[in-house]
Every structure is written in structure tokens, then in C-alpha cells.
Amino acid sequence: MSEIEQLLRPALRGRTPYGAPQLDVDVQLNTNESSYPVPPEVVAAIVAELEEQLGGLNRYPDREFTDLRTALIAYLEDRSGVSLRPEQVWAGNGSNEVLSHLVQAFGGPDRTALGFTPAYSMHPIISETLGTTWVDGQRDSDSFDLTVESAVEQARRVDPHLVFLCSPNNPTGTALPFDVIAAMLEAAPRAVVVVDEAYAEFARPGTPSALSLLAAHPRLVVTRTMSKAFALAGGRLGYLAADPQVVDALRLVRLPYHLSAPTQTIARVSLEHADRLLETVDAIKEQRDRLVAELTAMGLRPVPSDANFVLFGGLADAPATWQALLDRGVLVRDVGIPHHLRVTAGTPEETGHFLAAMTELVTTHA
Ligand code: PMP
Numbered sequence: 001m002s003e004i005e006q007l008l009r010p011a012l013r014g015r016t017p018y019g020a021p022q023l024d025v026d027v028q029l030n031t032n033e034s035s036y037p038v039p040p041e042v043v044a045a046i047v048a049e050l051e052e053q054l055g056g057l058n059r060y061p062d063r064e065f066t067d068l069r070t071a072l073i074a075y076l077e078d079r080s081g082v083s084l085r086p087e088q089v090w091a092g093n094g095s096n097e098v099l100s101h102l103v104q105a106f107g108g109p110d111r112t113a114l115g116f117t118p119a120y121s122m123h124p125i126i127s128e129t130l131g132t133t134w135v136d137g138q139r140d141s142d143s144f145d146l147t148v149e150s151a152v153e154q155a156r157r158v159d160p161h162l163v164f165l166c167s168p169n170n171p172t173g174t175a176l177p178f179d180v181i182a183a184m185l186e187a188a189p190r191a192v193v194v195v196d197e198a199y200a201e202f203a204r205p206g207t208p209s210a211l212s213l214l215a216a217h218p219r220l221v222v223t224r225t226m227s228k229a230f231a232l233a234g235g236r237l238g239y240l241a242a243d244p245q246v247v248d249a250l251r252l253v254r255l256p257y258h259l260s261a262p263t264q265t266i267a268r269v270s271l272e273h274a275d276r277l278l279e280t281v282d283a284i285k286e287q288r289d290r291l292v293a294e295l296t297a298m299g300l301r302p303v304p305s306d307a308n309f310v311l312f313g314g315l316a317d318a319p320a321t322w323q324a325l326l327d328r329g330v331l332v333r334d335v336g337i338p339h340h341l342r343v344t345a346g347t348p349e350e351t352g353h354f355l356a357a358m359t360e361l362v363t364t365h366a
Contacts, residue, residue, distance in 0.1 A: 034231035061261035095238025104253035107132035173305030199307035201229030
């Protein structure tokens with residue numbers, strides 16, 4: 001062990017950082033970003049506001065991001081019909097930061113977080129790097145479903161301080177049955193229950209949002225992001241809705257002025273153009289459904305998806321297929337599930353490239 005490794009906190013020794021490859025290839029379908037650029041009129045609106053504000057960068061930004069909160073509330077009310085007060089909303093530099101604030105406030109040494117694998121890989125990484133014990137709960141190993149019975153049994157056994165649910169789930173793509181959330185709040189009576197809805201805007205019709213449960217459940221937290229449906233991954237804006245006391249607790253752990261003035265402005269102006277930015281969601285869903293249909297026709301096993309990506313199984317050697325796709329200029333994600341890969345729904349052209357490459361690979365190896 002090197003001298004520096006010895007200095008490192010023992011809990012961090014030997015760990016590998018989050019590291020989805022960032023490679024310069026033509027077709028990038030590996031991190032569930034939007035393939036569509038921010039439309040020119042939205043860029044122009046953002047630039048106009050930034051131009052007015054940049055001279056004021058000598059001052060710290062609004063620590064409470066008041067205008068951004070108002071814009072987030074208006075968006076959530078418009079899309080989900082749920083009315084929230086400003087003190088029920090929190091934001092950070094991506095929902096990863098918001099998740100990290102939650103773990104800092106409600107996890108930590110001597111505390112336990114429960115999630116249901118496979119799910120978003122940062123839930124355990126954030127928990128463990130902040131000293132929280134992570135318990136890898138299980139889903140059905142074939143369908144990746146999480147039933148009420150199984151979730152309740154695992155929650156009762158662990159009695160966690162934090163529960164991470166992910167709906168639609170990354171990497172499997174399926175939304176969670178609604179009753180699992182309510183059952184979890186009951187089965188884990190001392191837990192803050194986090195429903196990560198990063199992909200909510202892509203859900204199939206009839207999929208409810210956990211936002212509608214907030215009024216009745218003060219321990220429930222719903223996290224969202226502008227990185228996916230809003231095509232704003234580079235803007236770094238994630239947020240959550242929760243009970244005012246939960247939000248208030250997050251003030252204890254955030255760094256002062258954590259949301260820069262440009263970040264607040266970019267997010268707020270983008271929310272004012274929500275309709276325009278979300279216009280691509282239907283096109284992305286179409287490509288997602290095309291992925292499911294065409295991968296099925298190839299004899300592979302895609303998991304039904306409510307998100308902007310598809311996990312598919314049936315591969316003899318997933319890492320070899322990942323490399324073969326990369327050799328053909330298509331970057332997808334190996335999430336470490338044997339015989340499976342995950343692909344983001346891109347533009348029709350990008351999705352077509354991926355499907356053509358897969359067809360070639362399936363035919364060659366048949
Ligand atoms: N939650 C889930 C389920 C995700 O898949 C991601 C990004 N891949 C995030 C949260 C974090 O996204 P961001 O920090 O960009 O908001």
C-alpha cells in the first residue's frame with residue numbers, strides 16, 4: 001500500500017470511482033443523456049439573461065435559489081397536478097448532489113441504507129463513501145421486478161434509516177408498482193424513503209408519480225433531474241420534493257451558495273421553456289419502443305421500459321458485444337449484469353446505427 005493509500009480513510013481504500021466511459025465516438029448511447037441539443041431559441045433566452053447577470057458575479061448567488069424554486073413548483077404542478085410550497089423543494093448540482101445531501105443528513109456512521117439491486121449505482125456509492133452501511137436488497141432475478149411482499153420482508157429484516165427506490169428503475173427501465181412505495185413507508189418506520197424519479201417524464205401512460213403521495217407521507221422524498229428529459233445534463237440541476245422539515249435539514253449539510261448564479265439561471269429559464277424542451281420526449285419514447293420491438297425480433301430479451309433506455313439480455317458474452325459495438329462506433333453501457341447491456345434511446349439515426357450493428361453481431365454469432 002502506498003503512503004497516500006495509508007492516509008486514505010479505510011472505507012475508501014481499494015474502491016473504484018464512478019466511471020462510465022466518456023469516449024469520443026459517433027453514437028453515444030451509454031449515459032441516458034438526451035441526444036437532442038438545446039434548441040436555439042432556448043439557448044438565446046438563457047444567454048440574454050446570463051448577459052444581464054454576469055456583471056453581478058462579484059456577489060454570491062441567492063443561497064435559497066428562490067426564483068428557481070418557484071419555477072420548479074410551477075413545472076411540477078403543471079405536469080403532475082401536485083401543488084407544493086417553496087419550502088418543500090430543494091435543488092443541487094445534479095440529482096447526485098441532492099442524493100448526497102440526503103445521505104449526509106439522514107445517513108452516516110451507525111446508519112443503514114437499503115436499495116434493491118440492480119438499481120442506480122450511485123445510491124450505494126454515495127451511501128458508503130459517506131460512512132453509511134449499504135444493504136443490497138434483491139429483486140426477482142429473472143424479471144428484475146420488486147414485489148410488495150419481497151420489499152416488505154427485506155425492509156422489516158434490515159430496519160433501515162434510508163431506503164432508495166428508483167422508478168423508473170435504472171438500469172432495468174421499469175417503473176415501480178405504486179403500492180411498493182406505500183408498503184415500504186410502513187415496513188421501514190424509521191426510514192426516509194427516497195424515490196428516485198430521474199426518468200419520470202418518459203414513463204408510459206398511467207404510471208403515477210410518487211409526488212402524489214407526498215402530502216400523506218412526511219418521510220417520503222421524490223428526487224428528479226433536468227439531465228434527462230430536459231436535455232440539460234451539462235447544466236447540472238437536480239431537485240427533490242419533500243416535507244418542509246426534510247428540506248430544512250438539508251440546509252445543515254449543503255455548502256454555502258452551492259448553486260451558482262449561472263446554474264440557477266440556466267435551470268430557471270429552461271423551466272420557463274419546458275414545453276419546448278420536452279418536445280423530444282415523445283420521439284425518444286418512440287425510439288425506446290422501437291429498441292424493445294427490434295431487439296425482441298432479433299431473439300434478444302429486452303426488459304419493458306418506462307425510461308429513455310432499454311436493458312436487454314440474451315447475450316452470450318456481454319463485454320465482447322460491448323466491445324464489438326464500440327468497434328462499430330456505438331457506445332452502450334455494460335452495467336455488470338451478466339449477459340445484459342443497456343442502450344439509451346437516441347435519435348432515429350443513432351438508434352438505427354445501434355440496431356444495424358446488433359443485427360450484424362447477432363447474425364455473425366448465430
Ligand atoms: N438517478 C438516476 C436513476 C440516474 O440514472 C441518474 C443519472 N444517470 C441520476 C440520478 C443522476 O443524474 P444527475 O446527477 O445528472 O441529475
